[in-house]
Amino acid sequence: MPAHMSSRNVVHTIRRAVLFTLGMFIMAFGIAISIRANLGTGPVISLPTVLSFALPLSVGTLSIIFNLVMMALSLLISLIARKRFPLFQLMQIPAAVLFGFFIDFSMSLTTWVAPGNYLMQWVYVVISVVIIALGVHIEMKPRFTYIPADGVVALLAMVTPVRVSTLKMIFDWSLVIISTVLSLVLLGGLEGVREGTVFAAFGVGFTMKIIANIEQQFRVDRRYD
Secondary structure, three states, X not given: OOHHHHHHHHHHHHHHHHHHHHHHHHHHXXXXXXXXXXXXXXXXXXXHHHHHHHOOOOHHHHHHHHHHHHHHHXXXXXXXXXXXXXXXXXXXXXXXXXHHHXXXXXXXXXXXXXXXXXXXXXXXXXXXXXXXXXXXHHHHOOOOOOOHHHHHHHHHHHHOOOOHHHHHHHHXXXXXXXXXXXXXXXXXXXXXXXXXXXXXXXXXXXXXXXXHHHHHHHHHHHHOO
């Protein structure tokens, strides 16, 4: 391979990694706002959030543990399905650690989010959903790697005849149910999973479609400028 082609590939990979990392940070910032809103977080972060009320660990730390468990599950699924697990996808491990760090860092950046009433809680929930959707959109754009929780869904879509959207819905609602049960058992009430969780479950995907449509329209407009 010519040297200029090799260097071009390196630059392209770095750009993809930077874009993926930016998307993760934006997601984490949106998650932090949703936690501060105190109406329940999105499905994927609901379990770490609930457990953070019961254990002396931060949401970010528990998110790292949760995603590493999801990574182990992906490897197990690959073995059972006899499907080769791409070594490059081991990048999910540092991604999981960085994502957890971003969540805790974002929590320190959002101490100003202190809704004084139920209406303001919902305002922050809506803002968080928009930010999370933007982060997911940016994170997925470069197709660099996955956060392990998303990687499990992607892998299951490859080894089963079920559509990825259906698997994602089943996965998310399973987490919501588990989080709800744990919250009731460990905390005696609903903490970290509430009506905002349900809104986020539907709202993030809907908002991502809007963002994708806006991006597509922007590209069309630029093409004809």
